[in-house]
Amino acid sequence: MIPGDKSKADANPTKAFFVRMITRDITLEDCIFDLIDNSIDGAWELAGGHPLSLDDKTDLSPFRISIHIKEDHFEISDNCGGITLDDAADYAFTFGRKETAETENFSIGVYGIGMKRAVFKLGSEIEIRSTYKDGDALASFRVPINVENWLASGDENWDFDIEEANNLEQPGVHISVAHLTDAAKRSFESPRFIRNLRRTIARDYALHLHRGLVIEVQGKPVSGWIIELRQGGEFSPMRAQFVEELEGEQVFVEILAGMTAPPPNDSEPSEDFDEGQNNSGWYVICNGRIVLAADKTSLTGWGTEGWPQWHPQYTGFMGIIIFSSRRADLLPLTTTKRSVDETSAIYRQFRSKMRETTKEWISYTNTRKQIRDEATQREEVAKAVPIFQIALRQEVELPRIASKPKVPEANILYTVPKPRLRSLASAFGNINMAYKDVGLRSFEYAFEDLVGDE
């Protein structure tokens, strides 16, 4: 017989476990992006809330998100409308989205975890201030969180206190975090972290920045990456639009694909090859936010059924798939918003279209090897065009190349000390000359000297 007071096993989570767990598998950078996402959702709601397609003309220029990072302090503020007191009391600070929460139109937030996870990851002395429009007047509140005290106050009460606060200059949210975690402190001491943060913001929020949104880091606005595909001559990118119904909601899908840069004439990986600089691959965008960039893995199909593994030979290809829906939970987002949920039905449905266009490119890079010089000339005719200006077209168009006989070729491979290579590159007139070109120039130089006319 089980005594009455032992008839239930306690399965309530402890706060400490919760804080540890939710902050574990997310990078600091992604936490900061979660905060940016919240601000953008506010701006998007104020701007009318509709799918952020490439044709959309919504003006986001009144909105500004400012990030200030110091070695011992983090701050983000926006003028994107703020959180209302009702929302703060009932939803905004709840761990996880309540079933009763309203779906925000075309937002990027889904799971109701972003802000809490972000501030916990950053530090332990937190203040969230909000100013919002209450009728015609402005109203404000603040939520101070001292993580140590909150943890120490026991696992019964999970609530945060809401206090009176002065108004911010404009309706918006201001979050400051002090007593940074060791990981945050280390990253914020690194100029490289801050520069890379700017670069990733420029890329992942390219669509919002294109619509005029201002995101500042350390007082300096980030200029958005201009996403371009090459068009002209025998090259035309694909741009196709689709509307799907899912659980009675519409999901808008758009696919663009084509050449973003001429493919390399030498596909041997060299030490010069810089993966980070390389924009090739697939991009997945959900409600305006790039959640997967320049992907070359099985997530976007490479190396899966009927699809080869990524190879440097395919460099120059760019594919973009854009999903938008009023309900963000229908989109193939993961909780970190830094990857796609491969099991998502809508995503799987469009994988075959992604595969078809990728295969066109793969086959082009195979055939172009036979006529490298001619192919290079044809590629030069195609000019970079921002994706917003690309005309609709169901399939990608690439040059058709008929195979022809060729002179047998020899590959030469040799190793020299780097300083000597750089000295020779300098003497050839360009200290940055690629290794391969230094080799070719040296061969031509020796050939002309020792062989002369062929």
Place this chain on the structure above:
Amino acid sequence: MASFDSINYSIRPSKSVQRGIVFEGLRRASNVMELSNAIYVGFGSIWFTDFVQAHKVLNIDDMVSIEANEIGFRRATFNKAYRTISVVEGRASAKLPDILEIEGYNARPWIIWLDYDSALDEEVVEDMQWVVSNAPPNSVVLFTLSATQNAYGAKPIQRPDRIRALLGDIVPDDLSREDCTKETLPITLARLMIDFLKSEVADAARPGGFVEAFKLPYLDSVAMVTVGGILPARGAAAAARALVADASWKGAVEEVIEAPPMTLREIATLQSELPAVAALTRARIQELGFDLHERQVQSFQRYYKYLPSFAEIIA
């Protein structure tokens, strides 16, 4: 060509000023961080100028000089200034790990000054990475490199790419060729190398972080830059930060140090005007009977305490 074959570098005036500032900084650092137990590691060449300072000013006995050149190694061994200097033959990249292996050396702070005469290249970048990840707690690290513009590309347009290839992501995307001219490159390189060192230390998760302490671009016909910092133990970080944050800290300058080569008579004449109530002017120099460029006058006034006097001795 090895530097000892080209110039007796103990007589370059701006270099002397730079060395004076560095050792004054090191002396102050040793007051707050207990560096008398430190090991000095450097490129002593055949002159050992910095080693003599390390011994006299900082009371350091155990010193290691790295010499890559075969003849240089023999001459360095012959010329070493003190019994406690050991000279090792080889490149820094190969020898530094060996020095760390010497018994007890990984538990004592290092003052390590890699004073290259060459420009930044891949090997130097690797040396910098090795040093900031492996130097024991409370070490002070310094690097000196040539900032001659042509060493980074004969054409200005090539230089930002070359610097990006060397220092990677810390180089801003908008680094322009104007940042890489003869006049601007020393300052640009100094700033970027500091950012690089900071980022490397952050990535290596050193508990005390990197405390930026030295940023000294200088010019004696060839532009050079010296950068460096303190790698404090966690407990010493606050003291190290306070030291360099103090207004009296002179280790970082924003303009290139350009001390004019001057005769003993000129130096004596000018020094008798100093310390001046108002700034010395070119007009005043002319009144005194000779002449200098305005920027040389400023440099003299700022750095005269560190200026050496040179005379030829006919023995």
